[in-house]
Amino acid sequence: MSDLHHLLTFPTRPIISDVYETQLAHLLKSGIPSTYTLEQVAAFEQGKEDEEENDSEGSNTTPLHILARSLPKDATKEELDVVLNMMNTLFEYGAGWNFLDYENKSIGDLLLEAGQNRNSPLYQRVVEAGVSAELLLRKVNGGDVEFLDDLDEVEIEDEQEEQTKLTDDTKIPVDNNINNSEVHIDSDLTASDPNTYLNTKLEYTDDKLITKDNKDGVMMDWEDGIMKLAADTLFPDPQNSNTATVLNIGFGMGIIDSYIQEKNPAHHYICEAHPDVLSKMRKDGWYEKSNVTVLEGKWQDTLNKLLDDGTVFFDGIYYDTFSEHYEDMLDLYDVMVGLIKPEGVFSFFNGLGADRPICYDVYKRIVEMDVNNYGMKCEYTTVQIGKQLPDWSDVKRSYYNCDYYYHPRISFM
Numbered sequence: 001m002s003d004l005h006h007l008l009t010f011p012t013r014p015i016i017s018d019v020y021e022t023q024l025a026h027l028l029k030s031g032i033p034s035t036y037t038l039e040q041v042a043a044f045e046q047g048k049e050d051e052e053e054n055d056s057e058g059s060n061t062t063p064l065h066i067l068a069r070s071l072p073k074d075a076t077k078e079e080l081d082v083v084l085n086m087m088n089t090l091f092e093y094g095a096g097w098n099f100l101d102y103e104n105k106s107i108g109d110l111l112l113e114a115g116q117n118r119n120s121p122l123y124q125r126v127v128e129a130g131v132s133a134e135l136l137l138r139k140v141n142g143g144d145v146e147f148l149d150d151l152d153e154v155e156i157e158d159e160q161e162e163q164t165k166l167t168d169d170t171k172i173p174v175d176n177n178i179n180n181s182e183v184h185i186d187s188d189l190t191a192s193d194p195n196t197y198l199n200t201k202l203e204y205t206d207d208k209l210i211t212k213d214n215k216d217g218v219m220m221d222w223e224d225g226i227m228k229l230a231a232d233t234l235f236p237d238p239q240n241s242n243t244a245t246v247l248n249i250g251f252g253m254g255i256i257d258s259y260i261q262e263k264n265p266a267h268h269y270i271c272e273a274h275p276d277v278l279s280k281m282r283k284d285g286w287y288e289k290s291n292v293t294v295l296e297g298k299w300q301d302t303l304n305k306l307l308d309d310g311t312v313f314f315d316g317i318y319y320d321t322f323s324e325h326y327e328d329m330l331d332l333y334d335v336m337v338g339l340i341k342p343e344g345v346f347s348f349f350n351g352l353g354a355d356r357p358i359c360y361d362v363y364k365r366i367v368e369m370d371v372n373n374y375g376m377k378c379e380y381t382t383v384q385i386g387k388q389l390p391d392w393s394d395v396k397r398s399y400y401n402c403d404y405y406y407h408p409r410i411s412f413m
């Protein structure tokens, strides 16, 4: 174990600034990388440091993992302040926020296990690092790289880019058993590529909608409570729900649409792209309902037409599709702000980054920041859903791994 790693095991108590912050600064200044992993130490000791493949199979147990693993459960407020300063220093020296260690755990996972909660300063510091890294990555990808003057800096940015891949799928299965150093992005084509998905046969069972070939869960009835909550949100003036005009993007099992119908809105638009889902809607009589208008096709096509017509504006818009990414949601914001009334509400199924608490919290903040750019605020209600979650045995993989749900309500400020 290196001196840096040893220091972060907190071998002496109390954890005081004079010992820990001073020594950490000294080690980092002397050139030990803040990303130096246990796996690199092991490879070095085995003389394999130049080989790409080593026994660690891609895990990265970074100094921050060691710190989080070693955090004493009985640490005092003063000690935790020192630890926070140490984390600040490590991040300043380029430590990554979302590497996965030898047990496939992120720093966030380990802090929660060490008794910190999601609002604690240490956990929130990792969230902050995740948000900064995501914003930096966007800047780099957007071509705005003029601050990268020399090669060293470019390399640092490349490394940051590697670390900051979030699972940005709005509703795509996530793999629990990944043995990867990064947070996972699913590579299953049906689930992650909209065009492949729209050409895939679907199958309805009593409690779910799945893809026939892969058994990917497109929609499952464990989300019933979430859909009820969302339907309530879409009526900002609940006493007058019968005068409201609402839009739901993505019919799936029609759970939210049934809840919307219970409120008897004046107009209920449903946008749906998949032919099998449209057939089911036809069979179940959705086309015959007097207050329902079905917009057939992708929202990317049908909503722009509505926007151009300029005749319909919504009190509530809900978004819950399959196989789309956060990028698509960013595109939707542009359309949504043009279609929603000034007092209207936008909400969506929030599975963004829900494969890990830390990623879920990073996306929570990113959505807040992105809608702020449109003069909107995002308020979250946290709902415990541990009891509703299925065991996922009927579908290929889970698409939601947190036992709580951040329900978003987005409206103009």
Ligand SMILES: C[S@@+](CC[C@H](N)C(=O)[O-])C[C@H]1O[C@@H](n2cnc3c(N)ncnc32)[C@H](O)[C@@H]1O
Binding pocket: 171, 194, 218, 219, 227, 249, 250, 251, 252, 253, 254, 255, 256, 257, 271, 272, 273, 274, 277, 297, 298, 299, 300, 320, 321, 322, 323, 324
């Ligand atoms: C998760 S389901 C929606 C479930 C729904 N909230 C409910 O309560 O049952 C997603 C739906 O979005 C549809 N969809 C996927 N991409 C779409 C797109 N670009 N435009 C419109 N609908 C889309 C899918 O075919 C699927 O029916």
